[in-house]
Amino acid sequence: MNLDFPKLLDAAFNKRSPLFETTEAFRIVNGAPDGFPGMTLDKFGDRYQIQFFGDELLREKHAIADAIAQKFSPVCLVVKERLSRSGKSLENPPMEVVVGRPEDSIGVVREGSAKFHIDLLDTVNPGLFLDMRAIRLEMGSRAAGRRMLNLFSYTCAFSVHGRLGGAEISTNADISAKILDKGRENYALNGLEPKQGEFFRGNAVEYVHWAQKKGFKFDAIVLDPPSFARFKGKNFNVREHLMPLVADCATLLNKGGLFMVSSNYSEFNLSAFSRNALASVASVHPSAKTLWSKSQDIDFVGSGHTKDSCLVATLIEV
Template sequence: MKDLINNLDAAYKRRAPLLGVTEAFRIVNGAPDGFPGMTLDKFGDRYQIQFFGDELLREKNAVVAAVAEKFAPVCLVIKERLSRSGKSLENPPMEVAVGRAEDSVGVVREGSAKFHIDLLDTVNPGLFLDMRHIRLEMGERAADRRMLNLFSYTCAFSVHGRLGGAEISTNADISAKILDKGRENYALNGLEPKQGEFFRGNAVEYVHWAQKKDLKFDAIVLDPPSFARFKGKNFNVREHLMPLVADCATLLNKGGLFMVSSNYSEFNLSKFSRDALAAVASVHSSAKTLWNKSQDIDFVGSGHTKDSCLVATLIEV
């Protein structure tokens, strides 16, 4: 177990620059941190282990003991993301290894914002850690802008945007439950929802409705899932993302910002950014790329496995 603790200590020290920024980050990102097929995420004093392979699953008890000794978690949840046959599981078996089930719920700080998390609420506890650095930047750029947050999940981009001085930040998501969590995050940060800020429905349908209403925004965040289904209709990023990017571009005011991202493992960052820029430029000929990014420093080895990948680009029109 000593080797496990030493590896945890080394991995944690590599993330030291994040300690003044956030209470939530990834401590272990698989093999590059000495833990093949495993991730360890910190959400304040609550921790989550995910097994994406059986390399360390066979040593689960030793891994739990090492994490417990090193970090003394209030709660530690284990999620097995692969079936015994090797198939990816979107509804993984969950086990509370330290603490009680009710201890899985808490609040974490990220920059000037706070967010509710629940380690036992499906795969993700309510905050996508690999988007942190992009959320923080979009919040800094939000002052006096009208924002649109598509596939908004728990509205973390909008919380940062409103705290950063956004005039309004409209959230579109198909899940009423998820939007309710977004409202809870607004309340947690002392934000009063404005009229029209929460739209329950298909993000694609919202864009088409906004086009008909001639609604305009100064910043758009488009971070879709790789696949989604709503009212019998499918959304697949390979086929549908770039046409949606072009549609979204019609909603942007001159000088507006457009952040497009995806966790789809087959996307290449340079090609993704070129395609996104071309889609926006079909509407705004002066569009230019401000940056291309992948995951932050806590995702060591990003892009080398299917469970750790991100492509993101920021475009100005």
Template sequence: MNVKIELNNYGVKRIRQGNPLIQVEDLKKKIAIVPMEWVTFIDSKKQYVATGYLGKQNKGFGWVIDQSKRAIDDEFLVEKFAQAIQKRQPFFADESTTAFRLFNGEGDGLGGVTVDYYADYLVISWYNETIYHLKDSIVNSLLAAFPNAKGTVEKIRFKSDQKESKWLAGEKPQEPLLVLENGVSYAVYLDEGYMTGIFLDQKEVRGRLTEGLAAGQSVLNMFSYTGAFSVAAAYGGAVETTSVDLAQRSLPKTQEQFQVNGLPLDQQKIVVMDTFEYFRYAKRKGFKYDLIILDPPSFARNKKKTFSVAKDYGRLIEDSVEILTNEGMIIASTNAANLPVKKFQQSIEAALESKHVRYRLVETYRLPADFPASDFEESNYLKVLFYEIKK
């Protein structure tokens, strides 16, 4: 490792303040060809600042890995993975949960790669080309630190000609693989494109539903994907659930999630429809819900229009109020990393005020303990706000 990359004073300052994310504007000179190896970052006096790598991804242009002049070799990487696994011991000890994040990129000291644990199987996600190029050493180190893995699959989450998901090592499980979270079963498919069937960062929110937040209530789950929130609510005593998603596959996938928990489908509605169209339809029909869950993608496009959290979340809130019971709750969630929690809260409350309702923020959730964030705002991307609303 002898490639040296000079940073400007601003870049050096950001690293010394604890931010591990390298941005293009931190570099002294524009990089024509990104080095596919670990590099040394230096200051204007050619003095050592940190060790890491450059690799373009949606968050930035590279990551700081170490500031102690240690070589980033297999021993270093095994140590990183072992430390992360040690921190997750409470999760391994919890028999009611068998799926969680084992290694969370920059939050565990190696930006650009995450590892999820699904009942003894590992799912590795690569977020830029450079870290993927270094994968042999990383995978070997991971499996040295966690030799009990039955099998390993990888997801390529950057622009590439390669297949987005492929099996790396070990046996393939019989699918669906059933995992537990808060005692609820979820059917997952480890090698079906980017998604597995459940977003593990929402475990605490689903936990609140499982333990009875929605007991005796009618629940509307918008952008429902495979219906995980709906299943948690039904398991926790919801009288009925309605799951709405535009994707055709959401219907069989959601039915399956209810079935693996032995929950009757006759109390669950699953609707394949655009969210905003469903709001209009529900209002026309006079439907009312006690609890509405809003967890849209940060950005989505269908044939007719585009949706972005930053621009359109207020509309979701306004439309939800129209079909909420007189004393209801909205769970407002986003994973938009570039939207600060304060702005997210302001956009929700501005929409509520425009509807002239009384509201109270009663609970807030960020990333759970198995998703440690690093010391910059975008790293702690998840924001979930529970609002009690009285009309």
């Protein structure tokens, strides 16, 4: 394959110029639409990661890495091969540090007024999902005075933006103690003092049912679940279980509350997803209305055309 990698990188990087003032973390290359089939390149400050979701460019790995090193002078560049030799997706992919040292994979990035810890060698995800950036920023801008609930919270990025935006409290629910510890570190990085009850280690679905019994109410809910999860022998399958959970969550919303629901499940259609989410919320709040439905941000060129680049998200007001 005879490709001019430096020229392609220049073109891809320039497409993202509207993001330069907003964030230090964004996707520079999103596969074939940027001229790199089967490959993505993500920027986290002065740290970068290449992910190969196919074998189209694997043979060019070092040539591509050299072009990236020449253009961006990264402190660290990590390569992750997300596809096995048999073609199956890998959740624990081989990782190779091709620029820098393993300890250089750890850093801090700015997104809007917030800062986040990242680690390129900490599993597949460095600690910040780039395709949710615009939604995080918007939820933060709408947070003032609200009580927020962040389900499947991961490293609590939504809550950091919410608290910085003036949220009264933002409760984070996640099954992983390690991940919640990273959320606490992100709070500390941003000068935020955790409030009582803001970190709940456990099944997000169980938290919702517990909150129903306790009579808890919120003014904003973020529901961004994985496509599949297992906890204490119970399975969560987004295709089967998401919309019933949306209806349960709706019972926790105060009048005037906001509900953001999203998924990266590749078989969801945005318009149908938005209709179903609104119907589930309207079963509890008949006057609920959709404020917007959207997919990935501008750095995810060609979003929705491959399984590794897809998002459906909707914001509902009750």
